[in-house]
Amino acid sequence: MSLPSNLIDFLVSQAHGVKGLSDLGVEAVPDQYIQSLEHRFDNGKVVSHESIPVIDLANWEDPDVTESIFNAAIKWGFFQIVNHGIPLKVIEDLKASVHRFFELPADEKKHIKENSPSDVVRLATSFSPHAESVLEWKDYLHLVYASEEKIQAYWPAICKEQSLEYMKHAEVLIRRLLNVLLKGLNVKEMDNEREHALMGAMILDFNYYPPCPNAEAVAGVGPHSDISSITVLLQDDNGGLYVRASDGDNWIFVPPVDGALVINIGDVLQIMSNDRYKSIEHQAVVNRAKTRISIPIFVNPAPDAIIGPLPEVLEEGAEPKYKQVVFSDYFKYFFSKPHDGKETLEFARI
Numbered sequence: 434m435s436l437p438s439n440l441i442d443f444l445v446s447q448a449h450g451v452k453g454l455s456d457l458g459v460e461a462v463p464d465q466y467i468q469s470l471e472h473r474f475d476n477g478k479v480v481s482h483e484s485i486p487v488i489d490l491a492n493w494e495d496p497d498v499t500e501s502i503f504n505a506a507i508k509w510g511f512f513q514i515v516n517h518g519i520p521l522k523v524i525e526d527l528k529a530s531v532h533r534f535f536e537l538p539a540d541e542k543k544h545i546k547e548n549s550p551s552d553v554v555r556l557a558t559s560f561s562p563h564a565e566s567v568l569e570w571k572d573y574l575h576l577v578y579a580s581e582e583k584i585q586a587y588w589p590a591i592c593k594e595q596s597l598e599y600m601k602h603a604e605v606l607i608r609r610l611l612n613v614l615l616k617g618l619n620v621k622e623m624d625n626e627r628e629h630a631l632m633g634a635m636i637l638d639f640n641y642y643p644p645c646p647n648a649e650a651v652a653g654v655g656p657h658s659d660i661s662s663i664t665v666l667l668q669d670d671n672g673g674l675y676v677r678a679s680d681g682d683n684w685i686f687v688p689p690v691d692g693a694l695v696i697n698i699g700d701v702l703q704i705m706s707n708d709r710y711k712s713i714e715h716q717a718v719v720n721r722a723k724t725r726i727s728i729p730i731f732v733n734p735a736p737d738a739i740i741g742p743l744p745e746v747l748e749e750g751a752e753p754k755y756k757q758v759v760f761s762d763y764f765k766y767f768f769s770k771p772h773d774g775k776e777t778l779e780f781a782r783i
């Protein structure tokens with residue numbers, strides 16, 4: 434099998450994505466995917482003496498549970514949760530629908546791509562292909578948790594019901610988690626304004642990483658921090674997610690735990706907490722043999738929300754480390770450049 438002569442046309446216009454490339458069964462991927470040696474993931478940098486905590490949420494009200502969440506947000510910026518209240522069947526149905534979606538013939542995906550308003554549904558490949566010099570080995574579907582009317586009109590039928598069911602459960606969990614995290618910042622409760630700034634917009638992403646013949650030389654998702662307030666990530670049992678270790682140099686593997694969700698603090702909550710909570714760098718690697726999927730919910734501020742350190746965290750006389758920024762400006766900045774570690778935060782730093 435040979436590679437398509439016009440790669441971007443094949444990937445984007447014809448909506449084959451990397452799934453289409455992978456299906457060609459080529460022995461080597463196009464050069465555009467090959468990372469320079471210094472940017473490649475180095476297995477020698479994976480440490481096993483650290484791991485992110487797994488927190489059991491069966492007893493939400495238990496002060497020990499709350500304490501573990503605060504500590505995880507401060508120390509790790511990442512934790513897994515079990516007994517989170519989302520039924521296993523809802524999770525399994527969602528994962529199956531992600532596979533079904535990407536297994537649709539390219540012309541059906543093309544039809545969806547061309548007939549969906551981009552503020553509701555966006556099918557894409559890599560991260561920001563126009564801004565990247567090296568492409569990422571990933572296709573994704575971006576589903577905005579918009580009004581019921583828009584969801585009904587535009588979310589693809591093949592995954593609509595499963596996605597909506599998952600989001601309805603996840604929304605309850607997200608509100609609870611944010612309320613706990615706010616308590617750790619001396620905020621009594623999430624009023625309407627805070628809700629607008631923390632969870633005013635939510636996006637459900639389906640990440641699809643097909644098998645890659647050059648798995649060691651490509652990136653699934655390069656090192657980055659999320660710009661969300663928090664991200665709720667469901668990963669399958671293949672594994673591929675690595676989080677920056679506390680030494681700032683090595684990486685920690687996030688092992689798939691059956692039925693668990695991975696929670697991470699995003700830039701918005703690092704900014705609002707004036708660096709008390711950490712938005713930690715992470716990346717996803719791909720593998721040779723299997724398709725891996727992951728399903729993040731990016732819990733974002735509403736586009737017009739103004740983000741800055743909360744008055745409650747500055748009460749004790751702390752100097753603000755960030756200025757006030759409009760979230761839509763931050764969002765645009767993030768997508769205007771390739772994945773680049775934690776550099777995005779600099780946009781808001783004083």
Ligand SMILES: O=C(O)CCC(=O)C(=O)O
Pocket residue numbers: 638640654659666668673674715716717726727729
């Ligand atoms: O695939 C993963 O495990 C992580 C994906 C991720 O970090 C992202 O989509 O922001």
Ligand SMILES: [Fe+2]
Pocket residue numbers: 657658659715
């Ligand atoms: Fe991420």
